[in-house]
Amino acid sequence: MRKMLSLISSALRLSAGRTGAELVNEGSRVVVSARTYADFTPQATFDIKKCDLHKLEEGPPVQAVLTREEGLQYYRTMQIMRRMELKADQLYKQKIIRGFCHLYDGQEACAVGIEAGINLTDHLITAYRAHGYTLTRGGTVREIMAELTGRRGGIAKGKGGSMHMYAKNFYGGNGIVGAQVPLGAGVALACKYQGKNELCVCLYGDGAANQGQIFETYNMASLWKLPCIFICENNRYGMGTSVERAAASTDYYKRGDFIPGLRVDGMDILCVREATKFAADHCRSGKGPIIMELQTYRYHGHSMSDPGISYRTREEIQEVRSKSDPISMLKDRMLNNNMASVEELKEIDVEVRKEIEDAAQFATTDPEPPLEDLCNHIFHNEPPLEVRGTNPWVKLKSVS
DSSP states (O other), rough: HHHHHHHHHHHHHHHSSOOOHHHHHHHHHHHHHHHHHHHHHHOEEEOOOOOOEOSSSSSSSEEEEHHHHHHHHHHHHHHHHHHHHHHHHHHHHHTOOOOOOOOOTHHHHHHHHHHHOOOOEEEEEOOSEEEHHHHHHOOOOHHHHHHHHTOOTTTTTSSSSSSSOOBBTTTOOSSSSSHHHHHHHHHHHHHHHSSSSEEEEEEEEEETTTTTTHHEEEEEEEEHHHHHHEEEOOOOOOOTEEEEHHHOOOGGGGGGGOOOOOEEEETOHHHHHHHHHHHHHHHTTTOOOEEEEEEEOOOSOOOOOOOSOOSOOHHHHHHHHHOOHHHHHHHHHHHHSSSSSSHHHHHHHHHHHHHHHHHHHHHHOOOOOOOOTOSSSSSOOOTTTSSTOTTOOOOOOOOO
């Protein structure tokens, strides 16, 4: 009771100058809010799907604890991703976003679950379906949307576009299929060399999983016991080709042969989080690399130039949406266990929509980068002027 009176008193002080009716309503709202939030379940334990294992005697737990605060945070982040990608779809169709654009809606549990299982001081590299990871690695919605429209306020100054976004400890968005995998092993080598107990999460899709350079990387990472989590985001289609038509073996978690692996339900954020924690502990303990296959699904086509229904049916997409949507699964868990109210989640939805609209407004009005910036930001530090091509307005100098 003392706490409630204190809340009412604070609300009344902040509301000085309003009418008596407004003050009463404000005080009542605070009392209701305090009582309601106190009645919510602060945390709950959920049964999750058991992971398939390769060369492992035991795997991640089959139960996961979720706190109310974590659930609300996960829900908000996944909703931001979903709404951001739907807005990108709209802007692309209006020809405001041009070029390549690969959307992530449907796969939100992968990015948010992985991030919940590692630290921001760890490192991450992925392919060109990168918007979600740019967000979880610290990029803002405004920066991401402005990058998509090629504006100066974009996270890569408007010069990277959809496929080439970067942030602290995040090495992109890479456009060459599978080429980020050996780069990720290099980052993991740096982690081991520096001795900071950090690791690198290296992501690729099922379409890239047959690349020779990936198997070469497995070999080196295993020999050198690199702290690298190789993650195959298996969304069932490499461009327009189903995994069954593209791979003699679709057990991507076993592809490392001599490297242990996990196959995980990539539509369940708690499954992804617990598996990532398990994999991170494996790497940090000095056991070397581990492979995770996340079984997930993309709602859009491979890219915006792919309608996504010439090689799969609308009914298939709708079935996944109705039975396995990552946001709906988390929402149902929280509501069914009294961890949140319908009104509270609706309020988050409204806030997210406003954030996306504000970011889209910025992304369509921010200036494009000026011509003099065209050859800047090539090197991390200021380059010597004799490096050819760094500045086309400086007379080139031979150093031979």
